[in-house]
Amino acid sequence: MAFRFIPHEVKFFDMFDQQAVIITDAAHTFRELAQKGKFDDEAIARLRELEHQGDAITHDIIDTLNRTFITPFDREDIHSFAHELDNVVDMLYTTSKRMRLYKLNEVNDDLVSFSELIVQSVTALCRGIKGLRNHKKPREINEACIEVNQIENQGDLLRDAVIFKLFEKTKDPVKIMKWKEIFESVETVLDICEDIANLMDSILVKQG
Amino acid sequence: MAFRFIPHEVKFFDMFDQQAVIITDAAHTFRELAQKGKFDDEAIARLRELEHQGDAITHDIIDTLNRTFITPFDREDIHSFAHELDNVVDMLYTTSKRMRLYKLNEVNDDLVSFSELIVQSVTALCRGIKGLRNHKKPREINEACIEVNQIENQGDLLRDAVIFKLFEKTKDPVKIMKWKEIFESVETVLDICEDIANLMDSILVKQG
Amino acid sequence: MAFRFIPHEVKFFDMFDQQAVIITDAAHTFRELAQKGKFDDEAIARLRELEHQGDAITHDIIDTLNRTFITPFDREDIHSFAHELDNVVDMLYTTSKRMRLYKLNEVNDDLVSFSELIVQSVTALCRGIKGLRNHKKPREINEACIEVNQIENQGDLLRDAVIFKLFEKTKDPVKIMKWKEIFESVETVLDICEDIANLMDSILVKQG
Numbered sequence: 001m002a003f004r005f006i007p008h009e010v011k012f013f014d015m016f017d018q019q020a021v022i023i024t025d026a027a028h029t030f031r032e033l034a035q036k037g038k039f040d041d042e043a044i045a046r047l048r049e050l051e052h053q054g055d056a057i058t059h060d061i062i063d064t065l066n067r068t069f070i071t072p073f074d075r076e077d078i079h080s081f082a083h084e085l086d087n088v089v090d091m092l093y094t095t096s097k098r099m100r101l102y103k104l105n106e107v108n109d110d111l112v113s114f115s116e117l118i119v120q121s122v123t124a125l126c127r128g129i130k131g132l133r134n135h136k137k138p139r140e141i142n143e144a145c146i147e148v149n150q151i152e153n154q155g156d157l158l159r160d161a162v163i164f165k166l167f168e169k170t171k172d173p174v175k176i177m178k179w180k181e182i183f184e185s186v187e188t189v190l191d192i193c194e195d196i197a198n199l200m201d202s203i204l205v206k207q208g
Numbered sequence: 209m210a211f212r213f214i215p216h217e218v219k220f221f222d223m224f225d226q227q228a229v230i231i232t233d234a235a236h237t238f239r240e241l242a243q244k245g246k247f248d249d250e251a252i253a254r255l256r257e258l259e260h261q262g263d264a265i266t267h268d269i270i271d272t273l274n275r276t277f278i279t280p281f282d283r284e285d286i287h288s289f290a291h292e293l294d295n296v297v298d299m300l301y302t303t304s305k306r307m308r309l310y311k312l313n314e315v316n317d318d319l320v321s322f323s324e325l326i327v328q329s330v331t332a333l334c335r336g337i338k339g340l341r342n343h344k345k346p347r348e349i350n351e352a353c354i355e356v357n358q359i360e361n362q363g364d365l366l367r368d369a370v371i372f373k374l375f376e377k378t379k380d381p382v383k384i385m386k387w388k389e390i391f392e393s394v395e396t397v398l399d400i401c402e403d404i405a406n407l408m409d410s411i412l413v414k415q416g
Numbered sequence: 417m418a419f420r421f422i423p424h425e426v427k428f429f430d431m432f433d434q435q436a437v438i439i440t441d442a443a444h445t446f447r448e449l450a451q452k453g454k455f456d457d458e459a460i461a462r463l464r465e466l467e468h469q470g471d472a473i474t475h476d477i478i479d480t481l482n483r484t485f486i487t488p489f490d491r492e493d494i495h496s497f498a499h500e501l502d503n504v505v506d507m508l509y510t511t512s513k514r515m516r517l518y519k520l521n522e523v524n525d526d527l528v529s530f531s532e533l534i535v536q537s538v539t540a541l542c543r544g545i546k547g548l549r550n551h552k553k554p555r556e557i558n559e560a561c562i563e564v565n566q567i568e569n570q571g572d573l574l575r576d577a578v579i580f581k582l583f584e585k586t587k588d589p590v591k592i593m594k595w596k597e598i599f600e601s602v603e604t605v606l607d608i609c610e611d612i613a614n615l616m617d618s619i620l621v622k623q624g
Contacts, residue, residue, distance in 0.1 A: 066413040101372050164517050173381035173589035177388075180593075205482040274621040309580050381589040385596075 009072045013133040015061050019085040020126040022057065026050045026089045027122040030096065031115035037107035039099035047093040054089040058082050073203050081203075084196045088122065088189060095185040102178040110162045114186040117158065121151040121193040128200050138204050148197035155190035159183055217280045221341040223269050227293040228334040230265065234258045234297045235330040238304065239323035245315035247307035255301040262297040266290050281411050289411075292404045296330065296397060303393040310386040318370045322394040325366070329359040329401040336408050346412050356405035363398035367391055425488045429549040431477050435501040436542040438473065442466045442505045443538040446512065447531035453523035455515035463509040470505040474498050489619050497619075500612045504538065504605060511601040518594040526578045530602040533574070537567040537609040544616050554620050564613035571606035575599055 029046050033039055061082040065071065071078055099105075128144030131137050162183050170176050237254050241247055269290040273279065279286055307313075336352030339345050370391050378384050445462050449455055477498040481487065487494055515521075544560030547553050578599050586592050 062410065063413065066410060097368065101368055102375065160513065160517055167518065167590065167594075173593065174375065174384060176590060177381065177385065177593065178375075202478065202482060205479065270618065271621065274618060305576065309576055310583065382583065382592060385589065385593065386583075 009070075011064060012061070012072050012078065015057055015064070016081070016085070016129050016132065018057050019054065019061075019082065020129045022050055022054050023085060023088045023122050024126055026054075026092045027115075027119045030092045031112070031119050033096060033099075034111045034115040035107070037105055039096050039105060041100070044093070044096045044100060047089075047096050051089050051093040054086045058086040073207065077199060077203050081196065081199055084192055084199065087192050088196075091185060091189045091192060092118075095182060095189075098182060098185065102182075104178060104182065108179075110158070110165075111182065111186065113158060114155070114183070114190075117151050117155050118186065118189050118193075121148050121155075121190055124148050124151070125193050125196055128197065132200065132203070141200050141204050145197040145201045148193050152190045152194040155187050159187040217278075219272060220269070220280050220286065223265055223272070224289070224293070224337050224340065226265050227262065227269075227290065228337045230258055230262050231293060231296045231330050232334055234262075234300045235323075235327045238300045239320075239327050241304060241307075242319045242323040243315070245313055247304050247313060249308070252301070252304040252308060255297075255304050259297050259301040262294050266294040281415065285407060285411050289404065289407055292400055292407065295400050296404075299393060299397045299400060300326075303390060303397075306390060306393065310390075312386060312390065316387075318366070318373075319390065319394065321366060322363070322391070322398075325359055325363050326394065326397050326401075329356050329363075329398055332356050332359070333401050333404055336405065340408060340411070349408050349412050353405040353409045356401050360398045360402040363395050367395040425486075427480060428477070428488050428494065431473055431480070432497070432501070432545050432548065434473050435470065435477075435498065436545045438466055438470050439501060439504045439538050440542055442470075442508045443531075443535045446508045447528070447535050449512060449515075450527045450531040451523070453521055455512050455521060457516070460509070460512040460516060463505075463512050467505050467509040470502045474502040489623065493615060493619050497612065497615055500608055500615065503608050504612075507601060507605045507608060508534075511598060511605075514598060514601065518598075520594060520598065524595075526574070526581075527598065527602065529574060530571070530599070530606075533567050533571050534602065534605050534609075537564050537571075537606055540564050540567070541609050541612055544613060548616060548619070557616050557620050561613040561617045564609050568606045568610040571603050575603040 026047060029050065033043050033047075036043070062079065065075060065078055065082075124144045124147040128141045128148070131140035131144065163180060166176055166179055166183070170179070234255060237258065241251050241255075244251070270287065273283060273286055273290075332352045332355040336349045336356075339348035339352065371388060374384055374387055374391070378387070442463060445466065449459050449463075452459070478495065481491060481494055481498075540560045540563040544557045544564070547556035547560065579596060582592055582595055582599070586595070
C-alpha cells in the first residue's frame with residue numbers, strides 16, 4: 001500500500017511547486033509591464049499563457065484529489081490552497097487586461113510600487129510552499145507567513161494613500177473610476193497572498 | 209432502511225429539478241425584459257416572485273440536508289449546489305432592480321446579447337442537472353459542463369468588448385458608472401453558471 | 417476525559433461572547449461617528465482598536481479549534497462563525513476609513529439610518545449568540561434570526577431608496593461614486609449579520 005500512498009503525497013507537493021513557479025513568473029511579468037507602462041496585446045500574451053498553465057495544473061490537483069484517499073493534509077485545505085494560488089495568476093491577468101481595455105498605457109509610479117510588493121509577497125509565499133513538503137521545518141513557513149502578512153499591511157496603507165491622492169489630484173471622474181479599480185485589484189492580489197499564507201499557517205498548526 | 213434512504217435520494221433530485229425550472233423561467237424572463245428595454249415595477253414583479261420561490265426551495269434543500277444522514281453526494285456539494293443555483297435567480301433579480309433604479313429603460317443591444325448567453329448557459333446547465341439523477345449517463349453532464357464553460361468564455365470577451373465601447377463612446381461618467389455595473393452583473397451570472405457546472409463535474413469525478 | 421472536553425466547550429462560548437461584546441461596541445461606535453459626521457483620525461481610532469481585538473480573539477478561536485478534538489458544533493461552522501463575526505468589525509472599520517479618505521465629514525441622514533439598523537441587527541444577533549450556549553432555549557436563537565433577517569430586508573429597501581436618491585439629486589459624479597461605495601458597504605454589514613443568523617439557525621437544526 002505504501003507504494004500507492006507515498007507517490008501521491010509527493011505528487012501534491014510537486015504540483016504545488018509547479019504552481020509556485022507559475023505565480024512567481026506572473027508576478028515578475030506584471031512588474032515588468034508596470035515598469036514599462038505597456039499593457040498592449042503582445043505584452044499581456046505572456047500572462048494569458050501563464051493563466052492557462054495555472055488552470056491546467058489546478059485542474060490536475062483537483063482531479064488527483066478526487067481520486068486519492070490518503071492526502072498529505074486536509075482535502076478541503078488542498079482544494080482551497082490550489083484555487084487560491086490559481087487566483088493570484090487570474091487576478092494579475094485580469095488586471096492587465098483591464099489596463100489594456102482602459103488604455104492606461106503610461107508608467108504609474110504607484111502601480112510600480114504595488115507590483116514590487118506583489119513580487120515580494122509571492123517570493124515569501126513560495127518559500128513557505130517549499131517548506132510545506134518538509135514538516136520538520138515549520139520555522140520557514142512561519143517566517144514566510146509573517147512576511148506575507150506584513151506586506152499585506154503595507155499594501156493596505158499604500159492603497160489608502162494612493163486612492164486619497166487619486167481623488168485629490170484627478171479632475172476627470174472617468175480616470176478616477178479606471179485607476180480606482182486597478183489599484184483595488186492589485187491590492188486584492190496581496191489579500192489573496194495573505195489568505196494563502198494564513199491557510200499554510202493553519203495546516204501547520206493542525207499537523208503540530 | 210432502504211425505504212428511508214431511497215426516497216431521500218429521490219427528494220434531492222426532485223428539488224434540484226424544481227430549482228432548474230425556476231432558473232430557466234428567470235433567464236427567459238430576464239431576456240424578455242432586456243428585449244423590451246422595460247424594467248419597471250410590473251416588469252420585474254415576475255422575477256421577484258421567482259426569487260421568493262427560489263429562496264423557499266433552497267431553504268427546503270438545506271433543511272432536508274440537515275435532517276438526512278445518507279445523501280446522494282457530498283453534503284458540502286449539495287449545500288453549495290443549492291446555494292449557487294439560488295444565486296442565479298438572485299443575481300438576475302438584483303440586476304433588474306438596478307436597471308429600474310437607474311432608470312435604464314431603453315433597449316441595449318449588448319444587454320440583449322448577454323441575456324441570450326444567459327438563456328443558453330442556463331439551458332445547458334439544466335440538461336446537466338437532469339443528468340445528475342442518472343449516474344449512468346455521465347456524458348450528458350460532461351457535455352453540458354463544456355458548453356457552460358464555453359459560454360462563460362464568450363461572456364468574458366463580450367464584457368471586455370462592451371466595456372471598451374462604453375468607455376470609448378459614452379461621455380457622461382454617471383452613465384458609464386451605471387452601465388458598467390449592469391454589464392458586470394450579467395457577466396457574473398455566467399460566472400455562477402460556470403461554478404455550478406464545475407461543481408457538477410467534480411461530483412461526477414468523485415462518483416466515478 | 418470529561419475534564420478536558422467540557423472546558424473546551426465552555427471556552428468556545430466564552431470566546432463567542434467576547435466577539436459579541438466587540439461587535440456591539442463597534443456598531444455603537446460607528447453610529448456615534450455617523451451621528452457626528454466626523455470620521456477623522458481620532459474618531460476612528462476606537463474602531464481600529466476594536467478591529468485589533470477582533471483579530472486577536474478570532475485567531476484564538478481558530479487556534480483552539482485546530483487543537484481541539486471535541487467541539488460544541490461542526491468545526492466548519494465554528495470556523496465560519498468566528499470569521500463572519502470578525503467581518504462585521506472589519507467592515508465597519510473599513511467603511512470608516514473610507515469616509516475619512518473621501519473627506520466625507522458631514523452628517524448624512526441616510527448613513528445615520530443605516531447605522532441605526534446596524535445597531536439593531538447586531539443587538540439581535542448577540543441575543544442569539546448568548547442562546548447558542550444553551551441548546552435548551554432554541555426559541556431565543558430563532559427569534560433573533562427572524563429579526564436579523566427582517567432588518568436586512570429593511571436595509572435592502574433603504575439602500576435602493578438611497579441610491580435612487582443619490583443618482584437623482586447629486587450632480588457631481590465623483591460624489592456619487594464615493595457615497596455609492598459607502599452605502600453599499602454599510603448594507604454589506606447587514607448582509608454579514610444575516611449570514612451569521614442563518615448559520616446559527618442551521619447549527620440549531622443540526623442539533624435538533
